[in-house]
Amino acid sequence: MTSRIAALAIDAVEPRVVAEFWCAVLGWTVVDTASDGITIGPAGGAGLTIDVFAVPERKSVKNRLHLDLRADGGSTVEELRRLLDLGARRVDVGQGSDVSWVVLADPEGNEFCLLSRTVQEVLSSS
Structure with a gap:
């Protein structure tokens, strides 16, 4: 079982x-x-x-579990812009600059990641 x-x-x-x-x-x-x-x-x-x-109470520490999202039907750059427009914000949890994902947070600070094929694609959208 x-x-x-x-x-x-x-x-x-x-x-x-x-x-x-x-x-x-x-x-x-x-x-x-x-x-x-x-x-x-x-x-x-x-x-x-x-x-x-x-x-x-509000969230006070980094999540131990999070969602990993991937753009569905569009580019990662377009999806990053859409998520930011919806109210997500970028956060630094120590991920460094050489990763292939972007760490974001929802309106209450719960972290999630947007996965990308290349980090350059994501960074060029900033």
Whole structure:
């Protein structure tokens, strides 16, 4: 017997803001709203969901687990611009300058990475 991932949980002071950000990033919709949080997922309800839970405290340390994203149907440069326009911000977690990804954070500081084929493509978009 094995387990499967049912959902990814994100803590947020403002769950609505974080849920809306991730819906826009992933092209997902709100699946359920409860008093303690919001569940988002792909249209049609199949697959993994993200539960954004209300917590009283802000994030204070680097995530031990994060999402790695890849541009779907466009260039990494275009996707980086889109993510920044949606409210993501670049963050330095000690990754250095010779990596093939960009570290970003959602509106509450939860880190995630945008993977790229080349770091030059990403850096040229700055």
